[in-house]
Amino acid sequence: MSRINRQEVDEIAQLARLSLSESEAAEMERDLERILDYVAALEQLDVEGVEPTAHAIQGVTPVRADESTEPMDPARAVENAPESAGSAFVVPRVIDEEGS
Amino acid sequence: MTTDAAGPLESVASARRALGEGRVSSAELVEAALSRAQERVALSAVVGVRPTRAREAAAASDARRAAGEALSPLDGVPLLLKDNMVVRGEPTTCGSRILEGFVSPYDAGVVERLQQGGAVILGRCNMDEFAMGSSTENSCFGPAHNPWDPTRSCGGSSGGSAASVAAGIVPAALGSDTGGSIRQPAAFCGVTGLKPTYGRVSRWGLVAFASSLDQIGPLTRSAADAADLLAVIAGHDPRDSTSLPEPVPDYAAALDGDVSGLTIGLPRECFVEEGVEPGVLASVRAAVEELSAAGAKLVEISLPHTAHAIATYYLIATAEASSNLSRFDGVRYGRRAAGADDIDELYRRSRSEGFGAEVKRRILLGTYVLSAGYYDAYYRRAQQVRTLLRRDFDAAFERCDLIATPTTPELAFPLGEKSGDPVTMYLSDIYTVTANLVGAPGISIPCAPVDGMPVGLQLLGRRLDEATLLRAADAFQRRTDFHEQRPPGPPEDPT
Numbered sequence: 001m002s003r004i005n006r007q008e009v010d011e012i013a014q015l016a017r018l019s020l021s022e023s024e025a026a027e028m029e030r031d032l033e034r035i036l037d038y039v040a041a042l043e044q045l046d047v048e049g050v051e052p053t054a055h056a057i058q059g060v061t062p063v064r065a066d067e068s069t070e071p072m073d074p075a076r077a078v079e080n081a082p083e084s085a086g087s088a089f090v091v092p093r094v095i096d097e098e099g100s
Numbered sequence: 101m102t103t104d105a106a107g108p109l110e111s112v113a114s115a116r117r118a119l120g121e122g123r124v125s126s127a128e129l130v131e132a133a134l135s136r137a138q139e140r141v142a143l144s145a146v147v148g149v150r151p152t153r154a155r156e157a158a159a160a161s162d163a164r165r166a167a168g169e170a171l172s173p174l175d176g177v178p179l180l181l182k183d184n185m186v187v188r189g190e191p192t193t194c195g196s197r198i199l200e201g202f203v204s205p206y207d208a209g210v211v212e213r214l215q216q217g218g219a220v221i222l223g224r225c226n227m228d229e230f231a232m233g234s235s236t237e238n239s240c241f242g243p244a245h246n247p248w249d250p251t252r253s254c255g256g257s258s259g260g261s262a263a264s265v266a267a268g269i270v271p272a273a274l275g276s277d278t279g280g281s282i283r284q285p286a287a288f289c290g291v292t293g294l295k296p297t298y299g300r301v302s303r304w305g306l307v308a309f310a311s312s313l314d315q316i317g318p319l320t321r322s323a324a325d326a327a328d329l330l331a332v333i334a335g336h337d338p339r340d341s342t343s344l345p346e347p348v349p350d351y352a353a354a355l356d357g358d359v360s361g362l363t364i365g366l367p368r369e370c371f372v373e374e375g376v377e378p379g380v381l382a383s384v385r386a387a388v389e390e391l392s393a394a395g396a397k398l399v400e401i402s403l404p405h406t407a408h409a410i411a412t413y414y415l416i417a418t419a420e421a422s423s424n425l426s427r428f429d430g431v432r433y434g435r436r437a438a439g440a441d442d443i444d445e446l447y448r449r450s451r452s453e454g455f456g457a458e459v460k461r462r463i464l465l466g467t468y469v470l471s472a473g474y475y476d477a478y479y480r481r482a483q484q485v486r487t488l489l490r491r492d493f494d495a496a497f498e499r500c501d502l503i504a505t506p507t508t509p510e511l512a513f514p515l516g517e518k519s520g521d522p523v524t525m526y527l528s529d530i531y532t533v534t535a536n537l538v539g540a541p542g543i544s545i546p547c548a549p550v551d552g553m554p555v556g557l558q559l560l561g562r563r564l565d566e567a568t569l570l571r572a573a574d575a576f577q578r579r580t581d582f583h584e585q586r587p588p589g590p591p592e593d594p595t
Binding site: 004008009012013015016017018019020024027028031032034035038039041042043045047050051052053054055056057059061062064072076077078079080081082083089091092093094 | 201202203205206297298299312336338341342343344345405407408410411412414415422426429430431432433434435436440441442443444445446447448449451452455457460461463464465467468471478480481482483484485486487488490522523526536537538539540563
């Protein structure tokens with residue numbers, strides 16, 4: 001039984017904002033199938049009632065002194081942008097003419 | 101040109117001695133390292149050098165030393181960084197086309213600490229793209245080569261760092277380890293590689309792959325050198341919310357050569373013939389016997405969930421990566437695809453053109469396991485198994501002070517051998533991933549070579565007990581000379 005199909009590959013590619021060529025999508029479907037088949041071994045374990053671990057080291061998050069510090073100059077922060085204007089990042093229009 | 105200063109470049113200890121005795125200047129060490137990098141350019145271990153800034157830093161170090169004001173044992177020592185730690189005013193690529201043109205506006209926490217210690221940052225090392233790989237083949241610069249045999253992989257993802265130290269370009273380099281990416285290349289290249297406890301070294305300015313697993317650490321000739329590096333880079337950093345506040349002990353003082361009070365656990369799951377090359381297993385067994393001869397007590401232990409570690413790791417690491425790598429979108433930095441009409445197309449085209457195949461594969465897997473309908477079956481279950489792995493370690497460390505295993509199941513594999521099969525590549529990390537999942541420190545040190553290729557012994561310790569780990573590794577290196585063995589030099593120039 002297959003664990004993932006082409007339609008699901010296309011859906012997750014859309015969620016991840018990746019465009020796959022025909023051959024890339026076929027290759028990913030095959031690779032993901034094989035990886036999911038491998039990780040399916042975890043299904044054999046009884047994890048009923050086991051707390052999940054998100055972080056290996058569980059301690060108290062240290063709190064820093066509440067003092068103001070100098071933030072990065074916005075003009076420097078946008079220096080790496082492919083396109084910028086003043087201290088802003090420039091992107092293609094995201095709201096259409098009618099503003100709908 | 102390099103002959104005069106080449107000796108001091110062999111280790112941090114020898115560089116430090118030569119500098120201290122005035123036999124060499126930092127300026128000479130930097131020139132020697134730059135020409136070594138040039139001689140060994142065919143290894144593709146180094147992807148960028150900063151000669152002007154390095155020379156300035158070396159001159160400043162020499163002036164301090166002349167005034168009797170050396171800042172740390174690393175003052176004046178040239179080092180390389182894996183290309184995922186940012187240095188102000190320098191490029192950082194993570195081995196990816198998507199970061200083309202990026203120049204960092206700030207310094208990573210480790211960079212600040214190295215500079216405060218007077219170390220000279222010479223440049224950047226090759227790596228698997230975004231640290232995703234075990235062979236340094238997934239790099240936009242092309243694969244790095246193993247100095248012991250250039251047809252083989254130097255391991256990964258910190259392969260360029262390991263190869264640079266093995267080839268004697270620099271006495272030490274920093275790498276990062278998310279599932280074995282310092283220890284596995286250290287084993288393949290015959291150097292010492294330390295992954296500290298999660299949170300011991302600041303991740304500020306380390307480009308994130310899997311934030312709950314990533315940790316920076318040193319690649320060096322010896323455990324003593326690793327102790328010197330760790331002493332400089334470890335410590336609390338308020339800019340990394342997972343950075344640990346515990347004080348940094350005097351690691352060098354812990355290196356007394358004595359392992360007589362230590363109990364070393366040998367997990368029965370890691371010492372079976374199945375899945376490991378017989379030569380590697382024999383070499384690691386002999387290394388453990390050497391520690392026993394030095395006075396350590398050996399006990400058999402069990403880490404029952406070892407067989408499930410790789411699956412757990414790949415679900416958690418890819419989930420975190422899919423989230424972390426969403427920041428590469430063609431808007432704030434790096435490469436932007438030309439001619440996109442709307443924002444969605446801009447994201448999709450910039451990312452699709454910028455990321456390589458393995459990065460896309462892991463982003464897709466991570467997106468899948470976090471998506472509605474699969475979250476509980478994959479991601480949550482993996483986090484539950486992570487708890488079981490943590491319990492395995494906690495139980496083991498009630499019976500022993502250190503755990504010994506092979507670092508890798510095999511010798512450095514030929515380039516190209518595994519690049520077509522992701523699961524086979526992932527299995528290269530079978531002995532190393534658990535330390536990341538449980539946050540424990542681990543070190544790989546060279547033991548007896550097999551067929552002329554290095555083998556790594558891995559020691560794992562209790563959280564924040566790098567001192568014991570380094571003590572045992574150093575004791576082994578006082579009794580053996582595997583860490584002093586050198587790969588052959590560069591091929592003769594045919595002209």
